[in-house]
Amino acid sequence: MLIARLERVGLTVPTDVQSTAIPTILQNHDVVIQSYTGSGKTLAYLLPILCEVGPFAEKLSQDEDSDKRIGVEAVIVAPSRELGMQIVREFEKILGPEDKKLVQQLVGGANKSRQEEALRKNKPSIVVGTPGRIAEISATGKLHTHNCRFLVLDEVDELLSFNFREDMHRILEHVGRRPGAEPHNKAKGPLVRRTERRTILVSATVPFSVIRAASSWGRDPVLVRAKTVVPLESVPAAGPDTLSKNPTNSSSTITQGAADSLPPGLKHYYCVSKLQHKVDSLRRCVHALDARSVIAFMNHTKRLKDAVFKLEARGITAAELHGDLGKLARSTTLKKFKNGELRVLVTNELSARGLDVAQCDLVVNLDLPTDSIHYAHRAGRAGRLGRKGYVVSMCEESEVFIMKKLHKQLGIPIQKCDFPEGKLSVFKEETIKEMSSEATAR
Numbered sequence: 001m002l003i004a005r006l007e008r009v010g011l012t013v014p015t016d017v018q019s020t021a022i023p024t025i026l027q028n029h030d031v032v033i034q035s036y037t038g039s040g041k042t043l044a045y046l047l048p049i050l051c052e053v054g055p056f057a058e059k060l061s062q063d064e065d066s067d068k069r070i071g072v073e074a075v076i077v078a079p080s081r082e083l084g085m086q087i088v089r090e091f092e093k094i095l096g097p098e099d100k101k102l103v104q105q106l107v108g109g110a111n112k113s114r115q116e117e118a119l120r121k122n123k124p125s126i127v128v129g130t131p132g133r134i135a136e137i138s139a140t141g142k143l144h145t146h147n148c149r150f151l152v153l154d155e156v157d158e159l160l161s162f163n164f165r166e167d168m169h170r171i172l173e174h175v176g177r178r179p180g181a182e183p184h185n186k187a188k189g190p191l192v193r194r195t196e197r198r199t200i201l202v203s204a205t206v207p208f209s210v211i212r213a214a215s216s217w218g219r220d221p222v223l224v225r226a227k228t229v230v231p232l233e234s235v236p237a238a239g240p241d242t243l244s245k246n247p248t249n250s251s252s253t254i255t256q257g258a259a260d261s262l263p264p265g266l267k268h269y270y271c272v273s274k275l276q277h278k279v280d281s282l283r284r285c286v287h288a289l290d291a292r293s294v295i296a297f298m299n300h301t302k303r304l305k306d307a308v309f310k311l312e313a314r315g316i317t318a319a320e321l322h323g324d325l326g327k328l329a330r331s332t333t334l335k336k337f338k339n340g341e342l343r344v345l346v347t348n349e350l351s352a353r354g355l356d357v358a359q360c361d362l363v364v365n366l367d368l369p370t371d372s373i374h375y376a377h378r379a380g381r382a383g384r385l386g387r388k389g390y391v392v393s394m395c396e397e398s399e400v401f402i403m404k405k406l407h408k409q410l411g412i413p414i415q416k417c418d419f420p421e422g423k424l425s426v427f428k429e430e431t432i433k434e435m436s437s438e439a440t441a442r
């Protein structure tokens, strides 16, 4: 049934991470799924859920069946409303129009009373949302998750950040916990109250904070990477940027930084440009690479509008996407970008995580990311599902040392380039020594 439906929507060959994660989750494991951006992690958890929840589920035994009617059975948490809605659309694509009411979005910014009304009326088995809204509706008692069998935290390292702490605590405490069960008592170990909830943590980057969280939230969780499954306790504690030795060898230290979170089809460059010329360098870069679908990242929302204005003034269709925009403006802009009406989307960190625009062929850092993890998530907007793509970072002379650091932490070549006469020109391979002597000479 499910396989037939997948074939109908053009999903016939599983990606590596799906081939590894799906059976592991169906064997009742708690899992951490780590695989590079655009490798199909969403379906890696969505498909096992649909094997057990909804129209494609194997028939449950009588008592489980009666339980089935009470409340939500899967909760998926995402750090942004765009990613939340993207996951909902993936569910709806597979469920089809007749069953799409089985999944309900609970993202921030949408109308809360309409969401509560839909929960009451449709009695969805699956909810997908952002931490604040899920926690808020759960606190009103209108979201019944005690029967929940799956809790998915997508972009989990982002969800661990401070601003989600309180909401995530509530979600972890309530989802899959039977009413009246004794409160979480560490002394009795992390699992005394959750019997069958499977906790699935997902990200392209898995810093040690995620490993630690998984061990306390799950029951003997395993780490699923593209082709390997290792017990989590075999992962030694390490700093945030430990690079993997040999990813295929299960005893190696895992990458807790970002080295193997980058898609293989990407080429990475940096271009030295003065701050006031960066947008013009972006324009020359877009033309030189003949990029059709470009995502440009900036660190300060205030400056996005100015960049869009300059691009439009030079005849490049562009728009800004950030959290200060209203819900409608954000979804309209995203739709226009995805259907090719816009050539450049100028955005900030909000859109870095998880945004899936299959045709994105160029990512430009108009402002440099703060670290290798942020670099990886931004870069991973291009090269989706093994496609080719470029990542070009615009940096001032004084920031070149940051590119050297990223090159080292990520273990990837990031070559210096420029765009004279509308062509990409790559400087000869600058070794680390040359780069560092350049850096010290300044």
Ligand SMILES: Nc1ncnc2c1ncn2[C@@H]1O[C@H](COP(=O)(O)OP(=O)(O)OP(=O)(O)O)[C@@H](O)[C@H]1O
Pocket (backbone or CB within 6 Å): 010, 011, 012, 013, 014, 015, 018, 035, 036, 037, 038, 039, 040, 041, 042, 043, 203, 204, 353, 354, 355, 356, 358, 380, 381, 384, 385
């Ligand atoms: N088996 C498959 N066959 C064909 N297309 C697939 C398959 N699995 C996923 N896709 C498509 O590949 C794209 C990327 O998938 P997805 O967004 O799940 O990647 P991801 O690993 O979650 O990326 P990120 O780390 O950026 O969130 C999506 O458009 C998805 O529909």
